[in-house]
Amino acid sequence: MANELSMQLQSLLRYTGVSDQYASGSKVVNQANQYFIKGIQNIGFAIWEAIDVGAEITIGNIGYTVFQNLDATNYVQIGVWTGAAFVPGQRLLPGEISISRWSQSLISLPYAYANTAAVNLFYTIYAD
Numbered sequence: 001m002a003n004e005l006s007m008q009l010q011s012l013l014r015y016t017g018v019s020d021q022y023a024s025g026s027k028v029v030n031q032a033n034q035y036f037i038k039g040i041q042n043i044g045f046a047i048w049e050a051i052d053v054g055a056e057i058t059i060g061n062i063g064y065t066v067f068q069n070l071d072a073t074n075y076v077q078i079g080v081w082t083g084a085a086f087v088p089g090q091r092l093l094p095g096e097i098s099i100s101r102w103s104q105s106l107i108s109l110p111y112a113y114a115n116t117a118a119v120n121l122f123y124t125i126y127a128d
Contacts, residue, residue: 004031035127048086063128071119
């Protein structure tokens with residue numbers, strides 16, 4: 001099959017006389033299988049935590065990821081665990097959303113780290 005996952009992106013900026021907008025239209029990508037996982041995970045403060053990807057998502061088949069910080073005050077970082085340290089790759093401020101393709105060349109599945117206090121992190125992770 002082809003074109004199983006469809007996405008749209010739109011951004012709009014209006015700030016003190018400056019404006020910009022972008023709309024991608026609908027983009028479709030192929031999926032090799034039907035696996036995905038979604039949930040809301042509480043990410044504790046001052047410790048990196050593995051995001052629960054379930055049994056079907058692996059470093060060899062992870063594809064697109066959607067993250068949203070549900071906290072009203074604190075930010076959360078998304079990144080990888082090297083075996084010795086957490087390495088952040090994304091920072092989501094309160095309410096922010098991120099959509100990206102996770103690189104299968106990274107050394108781990110997604111981890112998260114909350115700033116100042118625990119946050120709830122919404123996620124959807126699709127297998128490639």
